[in-house]
Amino acid sequence: MGKAGGDSAALINEQGLRLDGRRIDELRPIRIEVGILRNADGSAYIQFGKNKIMAAVYGPKEVHPKHSALPDKSVLRCRYHMSPFSTEERKNPAPSRREIEISKVIREALEPALMLEDYPRTAIDVFVEVLQSDGGSRCAGISAASVALADAGINMRDLVSACAAGKVAGQIVMDVDDTEDKEGQADLPIAIMPMSSQVTLLQLDGQLNDEEFHKAFNFALDGCRRVYQLQREALIGKYFGNNGGNSDGGL
Amino acid sequence: MAKQEENSSNDSQKIQRRHVLPGDCLAAQEEFEAGAGAVIYGGNVVASRVGEVSPDMAARTMTVKPSRQDLAKLPETGDYIVGTVQSAASSIAQVKIEAINDIPSSKELSGMLSMRDDRRRRSSSPIKPGDVIRAKVISTTNAIYHLSLDDSHCGVLYTVCSFCGGRVVALGHGAVKCAECGMADDRMLSEDFIQYSRSVR
Amino acid sequence: MSAVKKTLVVEQLKRGQMNELLAKGKRLDGRGLLEARELKVFSNVIEKAEGSARVMLGNTEVIAGVKVSLGTPFPDTPDKGLLVVSAEVLPLASPYAEPGPPDESTIELARVTDRGVRESGMIDVGKLVLREGKWVYAVFVDVSILNVDGNLFDAVSAATVAALLTTNVPKYEMKEGEEPKKTEEKIRLPIQTIPLAVTMARIGDYLVLDPTAEEEAVMDARITFVTDDRGNICAGQKGLSGSLSVDQITLAASTAKLKGEQVRAIVKQGAGYVQ
Numbered sequence: 001m002g003k004a005g006g007d008s009a010a011l012i013n014e015q016g017l018r019l020d021g022r023r024i025d026e027l028r029p030i031r032i033e034v035g036i037l038r039n040a041d042g043s044a045y046i047q048f049g050k051n052k053i054m055a056a057v058y059g060p061k062e063v064h065p066k067h068s069a070l071p072d073k074s075v076l077r078c079r080y081h082m083s084p085f086s087t088e089e090r091k092n093p094a095p096s097r098r099e100i101e102i103s104k105v106i107r108e109a110l111e112p113a114l115m116l117e118d119y120p121r122t123a124i125d126v127f128v129e130v131l132q133s134d135g136g137s138r139c140a141g142i143s144a145a146s147v148a149l150a151d152a153g154i155n156m157r158d159l160v161s162a163c164a165a166g167k168v169a170g171q172i173v174m175d176v177d178d179t180e181d182k183e184g185q186a187d188l189p190i191a192i193m194p195m196s197s198q199v200t201l202l203q204l205d206g207q208l209n210d211e212e213f214h215k216a217f218n219f220a221l222d223g224c225r226r227v228y229q230l231q232r233e234a235l236i237g238k239y240f241g242n243n244g245g246n247s248d249g250g251l
Numbered sequence: 252m253a254k255q256e257e258n259s260s261n262d263s264q265k266i267q268r269r270h271v272l273p274g275d276c277l278a279a280q281e282e283f284e285a286g287a288g289a290v291i292y293g294g295n296v297v298a299s300r301v302g303e304v305s306p307d308m309a310a311r312t313m314t315v316k317p318s319r320q321d322l323a324k325l326p327e328t329g330d331y332i333v334g335t336v337q338s339a340a341s342s343i344a345q346v347k348i349e350a351i352n353d354i355p356s357s358k359e360l361s362g363m364l365s366m367r368d369d370r371r372r373r374s375s376s377p378i379k380p381g382d383v384i385r386a387k388v389i390s391t392t393n394a395i396y397h398l399s400l401d402d403s404h405c406g407v408l409y410t411v412c413s414f415c416g417g418r419v420v421a422l423g424h425g426a427v428k429c430a431e432c433g434m435a436d437d438r439m440l441s442e443d444f445i446q447y448s449r450s451v452r
Numbered sequence: 453m454s455a456v457k458k459t460l461v462v463e464q465l466k467r468g469q470m471n472e473l474l475a476k477g478k479r480l481d482g483r484g485l486l487e488a489r490e491l492k493v494f495s496n497v498i499e500k501a502e503g504s505a506r507v508m509l510g511n512t513e514v515i516a517g518v519k520v521s522l523g524t525p526f527p528d529t530p531d532k533g534l535l536v537v538s539a540e541v542l543p544l545a546s547p548y549a550e551p552g553p554p555d556e557s558t559i560e561l562a563r564v565t566d567r568g569v570r571e572s573g574m575i576d577v578g579k580l581v582l583r584e585g586k587w588v589y590a591v592f593v594d595v596s597i598l599n600v601d602g603n604l605f606d607a608v609s610a611a612t613v614a615a616l617l618t619t620n621v622p623k624y625e626m627k628e629g630e631e632p633k634k635t636e637e638k639i640r641l642p643i644q645t646i647p648l649a650v651t652m653a654r655i656g657d658y659l660v661l662d663p664t665a666e667e668e669a670v671m672d673a674r675i676t677f678v679t680d681d682r683g684n685i686c687a688g689q690k691g692l693s694g695s696l697s698v699d700q701i702t703l704a705a706s707t708a709k710l711k712g713e714q715v716r717a718i719v720k721q722g723a724g725y726v727q
Contacts, residue, residue: 037598038599039601040544058544059323060323062359071393081542083596084517085517090519090592093594120393122360122394127542127543129598131497132500150273152322155299156299195276196292232272239270239319240270
């Protein structure tokens with residue numbers, strides 16, 4: 001709060017650079033690793049700016065309680081959770097209303113890509129744990145979860161890639177970080193299935209006029225496509241590369 | 252890249268790409284069918300998992316072989332499972348599946364084991380709760396895994412005396428005898444059990 | 453632990469194999485009875501936390517983060533700061549872990565770790581007071597378990613201690629009649645000693661150090677001792693429905709002291725701690 005002295009003009013300087021030195025159409029640095037957790041059927045780690053997020057997939061597996069099973073497809077369950085030490089102030093570990101809503105929209109962002117009909121009467125669990133948050137954690141979480149699902153071998157029509165755009169100091173920018181989110185005027189996170197250009201998540205928080213909306217939407221789409229390339233590289237590196245995806249202590 | 256590929260159309264270059272990720276286009280829907288690991292989506296045959304494309308030109312089918320042990324695999328007809336008997340009646344039992352084709356499975360799926368009463372009439376079940384058995388998947392209709400023991404590899408792999416809990420040895424194919432209390436009991440044994448049982452003696 | 457597969461026939465079958473090996477002084481993974489798995493400690497992995505550490509003990513993996521805020525002391529200890537250790541087995545850590553509030557095993561895990569830190573006097577809580585009875589530092593250590601493969605007690609203890617060793621807290625400016633004012637200056641926590649847990653499992657007649665999940669699935673009893681760097685034992689906990697002989701307790705205590713020294717060296721190095 002009030003880090004930039006509440007002066008939103010300082011969020012973008014005269015050279016058109018943002019607080020962290022990015023241009024308006026630039027993503028934060030991103031790193032994705034595949035298969036970082038031993039017990040999970042599939043897992044991924046994403047570092048997205050200062051976001052540090054792990055995603056794990058368990059399943060398809062037996063559903064408990066049994067009556068919640070569906071006869072024709074798998075039940076997808078998602079849990080987005082923030083570690084108590086992930087935020088500036090310690091976060092109570094019990095799920096908040098915000099985390100419950102984000103869990104729902106993440107589930108609905110992933111579901112269109114998943115061939116749940118291949119796994120009737122089972123459940124697929126997706127756990128997204130935010131170890132450190134930095135704005136845009138839902139998008140980073142979706143991107144990591146999609147890679148973890150591919151790592152688990154769940155049949156998918158496409159990957160899912162996510163990125164936000166927003167309005168900061170009167171300008172449309174790609175990939176809003178924590179400070180920009182708190183002090184900016186709008187945040188538009190989206191997720192897409194990149195090969196088919198289907199939108200699977202869209203939220204808008206703030207005011208945009210028609211023109212601004214279209215610009216922001218295109219920025220977010222562009223961001224998603226860049227994230228997609230990194231998701232591809234991570235999966236290819238793990239499965240077809242020489243490095244076998246080692247992740248020793250690299251948080 | 253080989254020379255003949257350079258001249259080929261854009262589409263067949265896609266076919267030649269060996270390593271694919273979910274969503275990658277493999278062929279147009281009009282040209283190929285989607286086999287295992289592929290799906291028809293948006294007018295194309297696309298990969299549905301990470302793996303290696305294996306086009307069957309004769310059958311016009313695109314298949315993607317998974318790049319690692321297929322963790323998401325559910326039991327299919329013809330698979331062998333190893334499981335623990337949860338409950339058992341004379342001709343039917345519920346089995347918790349612990350392995351599929353000898354690959355451990357943590358999915359905790361259950362199967363329905365039907366035993367035809369063809370060996371002889373019996374009053375008690377030839378398997379007991381707690382037994383570890385191998386069974387064959389004979390049907391997966393409605394995602395219910397129907398299991399059968401009608402195969403020499405199938406049957407009880409591990410059991411204890413249902414009377415005293417002691418170690419047992421095989422008495423032929425259909426019964427065991429407790430090494431401690433001497434009680435004999437019905438058990439539909441697998442060949443593996445019998446072999447092991449003899450080597451112990 | 454809740455996150456470990458309970459009685460499973462396949463596991464019970466392994467028990468036979470395990471007992472045969474133990475009689476020869478060996479274990480399923482090739483270790484000797486008093487041999488621990490490799491311990492790796494990485495610190496400052498979460499920049500937003502005042503202190504943090506990620507610990508890998510074999511395939512068991514945990515991450516600890518320290519958050520420090522202003523708090524009000526308990527009425528009965530107006531001259532002491534607050535220190536709370538909590539743990540959560542994240543559902544991503546094991547197919548048997550369930551989302552939801554910590555169960556009794558996880559609360560036991562956190563409390564034993566908390567007692568080790570508290571009773572050893574690792575942190576001089578008397579120095580965490582800004583104004584007696586009114587303002588103190590509140591130090592929260594939260595440990596998230598990322599992957600379960602046995603011996604969470606020792607992994608959580610190492611992560612907690614390493615995270616505390618790396619913790620920098622904001623200095624507050626105190627003026628009479630005013631609320632404490634946060635300054636940019638950081639100070640280290642007042643560390644007095646380094647307590648670490650060493651856990652053994654009894655399987656049949658044998659005690660084994662640093663059990664895996666496979667071993668925990670068949671263990672009869674568990675014993676944890678926390679030792680500090682002055683040769684004291686400062687916390688202990690026997691767990692599970694089995695019992696331990698007097699000799700086994702004695703062996704566990706002496707092993708904890710001996711192995712605790714080795715663990716301490718690794719934790720200090722991982723935390724970059726110099727006295």
